[in-house]
Amino acid sequence: EDKVVQSPLSLVVHEGDTVTLNCSYEVTNFRSLLWYKQEKKAPTFLFMLTSSGIEKKSGRLSSILDKKELFSILNITATQTGDSAVYLCAVEEREKLTFGTGTRLTIIP
Amino acid sequence: EAGVAQSPRYKIIEKRQSVAFWCNPISGHATLYWYQQILGQGPKLLIQFQNNGVVDDSQLPKDRFSAERLKGVDSTLKIQPAKLEDSAVYLCASSLGLGGRSGNTIYFGEGSWLTVV
Numbered sequence: 292e293d294k295v296v297q298s299p300l301s302l303v304v305h306e307g308d309t310v311t312l313n314c315s316y317e318v319t320n321f322r323s324l325l326w327y328k329q330e331k332k333a334p335t336f337l338f339m340l341t342s343s344g345i346e347k348k349s350g351r352l353s354s355i356l357d358k359k360e361l362f363s364i365l366n367i368t369a370t371q372t373g374d375s376a377v378y379l380c381a382v383e384e385r386e387k388l389t390f391g392t393g394t395r396l397t398i399i400p
Numbered sequence: 401e402a403g404v405a406q407s408p409r410y411k412i413i414e415k416r417q418s419v420a421f422w423c424n425p426i427s428g429h430a431t432l433y434w435y436q437q438i439l440g441q442g443p444k445l446l447i448q449f450q451n452n453g454v455v456d457d458s459q460l461p462k463d464r465f466s467a468e469r470l471k472g473v474d475s476t477l478k479i480q481p482a483k484l485e486d487s488a489v490y491l492c493a494s495s496l497g498l499g500g501r502s503g504n505t506i507y508f509g510e511g512s513w514l515t516v517v
Contacts, residue, residue: 333510335508363438392440393442
């Protein structure tokens with residue numbers, strides 16, 4: 292069965308810290324890996340990764356994919372209270388998108 | 401650009417009652433998804449449509465859940481009869497083509513929050 296596993300399940304850090312969120316996967320026909328941020332409503336798209344070793348960056352957020360070791364990381368530097376959310380990783384294969392359970396990130400002011 | 405529209409936003413029903421959720425995807429998006437997200441878990445795909453055809457409904461509990469997208473645009477998801485464990489957020493999403501590919505980002509609606517008591 293296809294799996295997407297995120298770690299840690301939850302993380303509490305102080306404002307200004309840097310965090311790394313992990314996503315490992317086991318799927319049969321990998322196409323892409325996506326990261327979403329979910330606050331109290333719908334997930335919002337952050338990144339889509341298809342190639343190994345190419346970092347995607349948006350402001351303080353960055354992400355990279357390792358297709359050999361089957362994982363991705365999401366980094367957030369200089370965290371702010373507005374970064375508090377659940378971060379979801381999803382893997383696309385053929386026409387199917389499988390989500391992990393998410394990492395709940397809490398930033399303490 | 402208007403986003404994915406869902407209604408109702410919130411619904412509380414008693415077990416064994418029925419409920420229906422409606423979704424209008426982003427204009428021009430061929431693929432529509434219904435996800436179930438139970439508190440503390442990631443979204444789980446219930447059904448995926450490509451235009452008005454079903455691509456994947458392998459995780460849809462067909463004894464009580466049904467979904468349709470008759471004209472290939474908006475969609476309804478129905479639960480009848482509801483059980484306590486159906487309490488969740490039902491997320492509708494859409495993408496231009498088959499989601500996840502370059503240029504085919506999946507966009508989510510705000511969700512319909514269901515509580516079964």
